[in-house]
């Protein structure tokens with residue numbers, strides 16, 4: 388264990404008070420949520436929001452999620468509707484992000500929306516995130532606290548590995564409970580659409596508001612443009628090549644296993660198991676930390692066993708497919 392970096396702090400009352408001041412001063416504070424760590428800034432401050440994009444080296448066309456202390460605060464910045472009300476009843480606080488039209492009097496920085504006329508809002512289910520929102524006394528824009536294109540952080544140390552001293556403070560809340568990002572739902576049009584599978588399985592959303600439109604096909608085919616700009620960029624990419632649905636790793640590959648038993652004749656070696664009992668929820672919580680741990684020499688690649696598409700398996704497989712696919716930039720150029 389190396390020494391604790393200076394900007395990682397315990398979530399004491401004093402540090403939370405200081406974190407709130409830092410947000411009001413326009414500085415960056417990384418904080419835990421139930422999904423992944425966020426890189427937070429005052430969502431109403433253009434300069435502070437610009438700092439997020441700079442620190443992450445995030446493309447300016449990729450909008451940010453606004454974290455709110457409660458439903459009333461969220462409904463105050465967007466055009467709220469009945470679907471949002473029912474979803475908030477069922478899932479907030481929790482890992483569901485709702486994309487809704489900006490209100491005419493919306494105080495949120497236009498940079499947060501990255502040129503769109505919508506804002507993504509969520510109420511996180513984490514005591515420290517809610518304490519920070521209370522201390523800051525304003526909504527907090529926060530993407531995952533990693534450099535653009537990297538795997539999302541699920542511990543304070545992961546944040547420091549990605550962003551170093553760029554956050555003025557990293558509130559250490561231990562590992563994130565869910566471990567995979569929130570589900571992003573577009574409610575800005577009559578047909579609700581799933582933009583990103585995440586912590587709430589899409590079936591649970593459909594049980595509340597009915598069938599969801601599929602994105603990536605219908606919407607773009609209708610010439611309306613992508614509904615979630617973030618989905619165009621490569622995400623969640625480890626440095627080593629990743630192979631999916633693998634039964635037996637090749638020499639040099641680290642095995643990322645799921646379930647029991649590991650294939651006959653295969654020793655785990657330096658590999659890891661997402662969930663020996665075959666539980667997709669446990670696997671989601673372990674996914675990013677294990678990808679980070681295996682993404683280094685002497686391994687030459689990471690071989691991932693099949694993971695069922697049920698429950699959080701949908702979000703896990705979405706992230707793994709992105710991690711295994713070719714990198715796609717804004718202009719479509721492949722970088723590997």
Ligand code: TXA
Nearest residue numbers: 422424425450451505506507530531568569614615617
């Ligand atoms: O669990 C999470 O959602 C974490 C924690 C920190 O809350 N945050 C997170 O943020 O994953 P980020 O920036 O890494 O991902 C946000 C996603 C991106 O795919 C972005 O394109 C999409 O949400 N998004 C944000 N605002 C949007 C908008 N107005 N319209 C469409 N998509 C939007």
Ligand code: MG
Nearest residue numbers: 530531532539
């Ligand atoms: Mg992210």
